[in-house]
Amino acid sequence: MNEQQFASDNYAGVCPEAWEAMQKANQGSAVAYGDDEWTALASDGFRRLFNIDCEVFFVFNGTAANSLALASLCQSYHSVICSAAAHIETDECGAPEFFSNGSKLLVAPAVDGKLTPEAIRTLALSRTDIHFPKPRVVTITQPTETGLVYSIDEIKAISAVCKEFNLKLHMDGARFAHACEFLACEPADISWKAGVDVLCFGGTKNGMAVGEAVLFFDKALAEDFDYRCKQAGQLASKMRFLAAPWVGMLESGAWLKNAQHANRAARFLAEQLSTIAEVKLMFPVQANGVFLQAETSVLDNLRAKGWRFYTFIGGGARFMFAWDADLARVQQLADDIKAAVSEQAV
Amino acid sequence: MNEQQFASDNYAGVCPEAWEAMQKANQGSAVAYGDDEWTALASDGFRRLFNIDCEVFFVFNGTAANSLALASLCQSYHSVICSAAAHIETDECGAPEFFSNGSKLLVAPAVDGKLTPEAIRTLALSRTDIHFPKPRVVTITQPTETGLVYSIDEIKAISAVCKEFNLKLHMDGARFAHACEFLACEPADISWKAGVDVLCFGGTKNGMAVGEAVLFFDKALAEDFDYRCKQAGQLASKMRFLAAPWVGMLESGAWLKNAQHANRAARFLAEQLSTIAEVKLMFPVQANGVFLQAETSVLDNLRAKGWRFYTFIGGGARFMFAWDADLARVQQLADDIKAAVSEQAV
Amino acid sequence: MNEQQFASDNYAGVCPEAWEAMQKANQGSAVAYGDDEWTALASDGFRRLFNIDCEVFFVFNGTAANSLALASLCQSYHSVICSAAAHIETDECGAPEFFSNGSKLLVAPAVDGKLTPEAIRTLALSRTDIHFPKPRVVTITQPTETGLVYSIDEIKAISAVCKEFNLKLHMDGARFAHACEFLACEPADISWKAGVDVLCFGGTKNGMAVGEAVLFFDKALAEDFDYRCKQAGQLASKMRFLAAPWVGMLESGAWLKNAQHANRAARFLAEQLSTIAEVKLMFPVQANGVFLQAETSVLDNLRAKGWRFYTFIGGGARFMFAWDADLARVQQLADDIKAAVSEQAV
Amino acid sequence: MNEQQFASDNYAGVCPEAWEAMQKANQGSAVAYGDDEWTALASDGFRRLFNIDCEVFFVFNGTAANSLALASLCQSYHSVICSAAAHIETDECGAPEFFSNGSKLLVAPAVDGKLTPEAIRTLALSRTDIHFPKPRVVTITQPTETGLVYSIDEIKAISAVCKEFNLKLHMDGARFAHACEFLACEPADISWKAGVDVLCFGGTKNGMAVGEAVLFFDKALAEDFDYRCKQAGQLASKMRFLAAPWVGMLESGAWLKNAQHANRAARFLAEQLSTIAEVKLMFPVQANGVFLQAETSVLDNLRAKGWRFYTFIGGGARFMFAWDADLARVQQLADDIKAAVSEQAV
Numbered sequence A, B, C, D: 001m002n003e004q005q006f007a008s009d010n011y012a013g014v015c016p017e018a019w020e021a022m023q024k025a026n027q028g029s030a031v032a033y034g035d036d037e038w039t040a041l042a043s044d045g046f047r048r049l050f051n052i053d054c055e056v057f058f059v060f061n062g063t064a065a066n067s068l069a070l071a072s073l074c075q076s077y078h079s080v081i082c083s084a085a086a087h088i089e090t091d092e093c094g095a096p097e098f099f100s101n102g103s104k105l106l107v108a109p110a111v112d113g114k115l116t117p118e119a120i121r122t123l124a125l126s127r128t129d130i131h132f133p134k135p136r137v138v139t140i141t142q143p144t145e146t147g148l149v150y151s152i153d154e155i156k157a158i159s160a161v162c163k164e165f166n167l168k169l170h171m172d173g174a175r176f177a178h179a180c181e182f183l184a185c186e187p188a189d190i191s192w193k194a195g196v197d198v199l200c201f202g203g204t205k206n207g208m209a210v211g212e213a214v215l216f217f218d219k220a221l222a223e224d225f226d227y228r229c230k231q232a233g234q235l236a237s238k239m240r241f242l243a244a245p246w247v248g249m250l251e252s253g254a255w256l257k258n259a260q261h262a263n264r265a266a267r268f269l270a271e272q273l274s275t276i277a278e279v280k281l282m283f284p285v286q287a288n289g290v291f292l293q294a295e296t297s298v299l300d301n302l303r304a305k306g307w308r309f310y311t312f313i314g315g316g317a318r319f320m321f322a323w324d325a326d327l328a329r330v331q332q333l334a335d336d337i338k339a340a341v342s343e344q345a346v
Helices: A016-025 A037-050 A062-073 A095-099 A117-126 A152-164 A176-183 A225-231 A240-252 A254-273 A296-304 A327-345 B016-025 B037-050 B062-073 B095-099 B117-126 B152-164 B176-183 B225-231 B240-252 B254-273 B296-304 B327-345 C016-025 C037-050 C062-073 C095-099 C117-126 C152-164 C176-183 C225-231 C240-252 C254-273 C296-304 C327-345 D016-025 D037-050 D062-073 D095-099 D117-126 D152-164 D176-183 D225-231 D240-252 D254-273 D296-304 D327-345
Strands: A055-059 A078-083 A104-108 A134-141 A168-173 A198-202 A212-216 A289-293 A310-312 A316-320 B055-059 B078-083 B104-108 B134-141 B168-173 B198-202 B212-216 B289-293 B310-312 B316-320 C055-059 C078-083 C104-108 C134-141 C168-173 C198-202 C212-216 C289-293 C310-312 C316-320 D055-059 D078-083 D104-108 D134-141 D168-173 D198-202 D212-216 D289-293 D310-312 D316-320
Touching: A016 A240, A016 A254, A037 A055, A037 A212, A037 A240, A055 A062, A055 A225, A055 A240, A062 A095, A062 A134, A062 A168, A062 A198, A062 A212, A062 A225, A078 A117, A095 A104, A095 B225, A104 A117, A117 A134, A117 A152, A134 A152, A152 A168, A168 A176, A176 A198, A176 A254, A225 B095, A240 A254, A254 A289, A254 A316, A254 A327, A296 A327, B016 B240, B016 B254, B037 B055, B037 B212, B037 B240, B055 B062, B055 B225, B055 B240, B062 B095, B062 B134, B062 B168, B062 B198, B062 B212, B062 B225, B078 B117, B095 B104, B104 B117, B117 B134, B117 B152, B134 B152, B152 B168, B168 B176, B176 B198, B176 B254, B240 B254, B254 B289, B254 B316, B254 B327, B296 B327, C016 C240, C016 C254, C037 C055, C037 C212, C037 C240, C055 C062, C055 C225, C055 C240, C062 C095, C062 C134, C062 C168, C062 C198, C062 C212, C062 C225, C078 C117, C095 C104, C095 D225, C104 C117, C117 C134, C117 C152, C134 C152, C152 C168, C168 C176, C176 C198, C176 C254, C225 D095, C240 C254, C254 C289, C254 C316, C254 C327, C296 C327, D016 D240, D016 D254, D037 D055, D037 D212, D037 D240, D055 D062, D055 D225, D055 D240, D062 D095, D062 D134, D062 D168, D062 D198, D062 D212, D062 D225, D078 D117, D095 D104, D104 D117, D117 D134, D117 D152, D134 D152, D152 D168, D168 D176, D176 D198, D176 D254, D240 D254, D254 D289, D254 D316, D254 D327, D296 D327
Parallel strands: A078 A104, A078 A134, A134 A168, A168 A198, B078 B104, B078 B134, B134 B168, B168 B198, C078 C104, C078 C134, C134 C168, C168 C198, D078 D104, D078 D134, D134 D168, D168 D198
Antiparallel strands: A055 A212, A198 A212, A289 A316, A310 A316, B055 B212, B198 B212, B289 B316, B310 B316, C055 C212, C198 C212, C289 C316, C310 C316, D055 D212, D198 D212, D289 D316, D310 D316
């Protein structure tokens, strides 16, 4: 077993609550393709959690969840407005374009990764002729890829612009739980009550082996989405193993507890480093990620000390924490960063 | 817990060997997206099993495995020759057409589900003008959707026609292990040694929760296939959970043992019914499926007795067995069929 | 200049009425991309001809017209019900699948090329699970690829089944004018009044250089179709040259006169051959095509005499007539067929 | 007839040489789908003009020409490097993404519209992981959308970077003739001899009604491109009408003469305005476009005087000239601009 690393929240394994539910589900026969009890239970769990009778689908990963959701909201000649930092733009290898057969991403420059009503307005108005794809959807990542959380009011303001321009609002919630935890709000508050039409609720980064949930709050938008999933290779035959972990997470409250722990680990690292002038936070720490700005030599030294991490736009370093973050190991990371800084200073 | 049903081999759960490997893999941090030890181990396991340095990829399900493999072998204006009974034609909701952006399936009529060299030749020659998609790939399912196993010689004969017409040969091996067991041959014998270019090796139906392996025996054909998987939403972030079960299955031999048990259960049912004139086998039982021809009233009666099953082309009933088939329950099924027949006779 | 051939109605050039309109349109500047007067005139011409305020689009060819229309009616996981003889199935190289990103064609066997309400019903009911593409559209070719014309009642009966199963009705009218001429009916009678939602009205085979019109009788279905055309490479920059020929054809009545002449030529050939027992009509001659059943040796002899023609399913020969068919040359064809037959007889 | 406008070179009609060839081609029967004499003649004409045995295809418009060519060079998970001003990025409504089923455009910022070797290098190196589409093609527009012409050396330098990174080089030559004229070079010099793999040679903007030629200098890259065209709705049935104008243009030299006239008109306008300080050229005038920077009120005034024009990035005005530009009318435009400026000054 390797020492814990914080390069990605995908490095973590499966949390006990998800595991136990899978184990329970692994008893005897179950009907395939989602007509089983676990799938029904998980779907109802989401409806209860969001306090709305929404349509719920389970797919394998975030790339598919986001791309299928977007494809269901637009045709190939439509476009999707997103931030330049959006995962669908930077890290899904053209998946949204593939699933939609060509929908273009209209990318808004974003200093901190957040999309703003003004940026949406600008892009929505930039072209209105048939020689350019027609905007149909806005997508925001909650929290952003930079670890920032949209407030309820920010989402409502974005939703208002969407309505003005007849755009649907999609939320990439790969770490949705972490946003709920930070805001201490109900899931509904930052989703359908704030104007979100479709939410991709992430399970993998929050303690599951595999699997994301796609929630359509406007049920009409979900028409034939089951066919879409099937055709796109996203219908699990043994669906119970995608659904059961959700039951475990939702019933036990682990979905929130895991996020809480991950967020706390991030804050812990940030606090540890708050006294070192040589290392700066690129963004306020609101969710489970810490983005550090430091000299290249400091980062190189840190790598030499055995730490893995992604480097971020502009030369920063990203550390992501999951449900399993060992605070002693976070402390060790903080100590090593301090050491790297002081070694550098010499 | 429900009583065991044999409507599908997807009704079974995860076998102990796969489960334990997953459990072992669920320790500490692991690098994401396949750069972990389990993925390396599983890939090497396949290379050893097939005795060739092939390229190995792990995807979520069979629809994706087959569709991505076929898409890598042809362009949108090419076509894929398959049997009318092929899963890609009958049960993947247009997935091959979707992933390839339009490749047409050229469907050969097939009484028993098998594709023949003659049928391939006929389709390959039927059209050679640009107004019809150009054949580029032949795909066969081993065993077929009707439970028949292609012999080594049959595959070689098909491969010979493929070479003659410059067609690649793809094998849908959703139940590949069951074919190996029936033929008592090495995996290599009915794959690359017999001329197969790409094999989709099924894990789900053979005891895993989720996951299929795509094996390219001609490594050149695998160029950029990792990008293709990523874009199509088939790259697992926590890849260890797709790979580890394979390690468990391959190292323990469960991949073959499970198939053996499933095949045996099918033969057991067939034997039990061999004395009843009112129920006929639609196809010889070679793998893990039994296809029965019986009066509709008999089948209705069987359903009334609580059994689930799919009805097959021409009014038959399909029963599929997995690694977990309880022979006592199979006996019960046989008894209920007999009872249904005799109740019918009255 | 080569001697006239009747292998295809695409062998003919541009008729005088279309040519003169193009010539007139070729004066001075015109706004690009359809914002010109010719395009407005042509669109209005269609609205007058069909006596309805429909949406009209001009595209380059029939493959695109049909494929774009079908793509606008269904998603990738939907299917299109058509006859086995349908051009979209047999001669568009997978274009419908390409433009729709994977919609499957559900093909009804058809002895004479016509689709029937019964065949539609059978296909619509054959599968209703998510493992098979969901039927969304029915397409019929008027006249069929076998030269038969659907009567008003036949179309209404098909439309009734469509409504029953919530299917849209598309008409491939590559030779729509020829059907109008045969039935001596108004264009509206066999299109929107009979339940057709979208019609592709052919220009190329009826005397134009290039260009088909797509008519949406239900304007809501045309939403963003202009974007669809643009993205798919079907928006002509110098649109006047696609539109003007239509103005010439519609205003002069050449659209019907050309079809009349072509139909007459076909009937003329059929009459000439009616006395020869050795040559049989495969289908009644209703439009501009004659399909002959004759011994291979007769057909070979005919080829040796310099005639070009396509051979049809089952060994027949197809002759197609256009606006420019020279009746003396048709007579010569008839004579040569007779000669081939009698030479054969010796 | 409207007064001549210079908003687009697509406003012009068909030049006499193209028209006469079409007229000549409109005699009697001709075999369909490109197996006719005109298509052979046009193809040979291109081979002679470029002094190389290249593969030549004729498609309907520039959107299709570029998108099909790019799709033939890359898979859906690949990317295309282009300038931010490239037509495929700004004015083809997502066509490249559609035809390729999702290839992403990697857009290099470009002050003057030109792509540079440095920009290509930067984009080629920016990401090399599977989470981002892999660069496979570079495309340049010759002349650029800003009216600038790449020199032979500039193209060679770009080609060198392409080879370094294993990228194919595509040229969007919607106004290729205008570049040849400006550089007074052979077509080969700025295409295959400089490293271009595929060229889309524009006919529409240079005096044809419709039609572009796609030239593959590396014939291996053209494999099955005819199928690709057919499937994508870009195979003309009456191909002679796409091919014949090219014969007329190439044999008469009109292809170059037209460009010469258009370029001259642009220079003429630029010269007329060179003395007015209030109006600045945004870019040197090298081809057939003039891009003016002027106060909004001046441009509004010009519109009020009846002139049509597109406004360009940053508030400029674009004027494009074609083979038919009436120099007296250009003079009038110059006069009106001067008048607008002086009226503004008051």
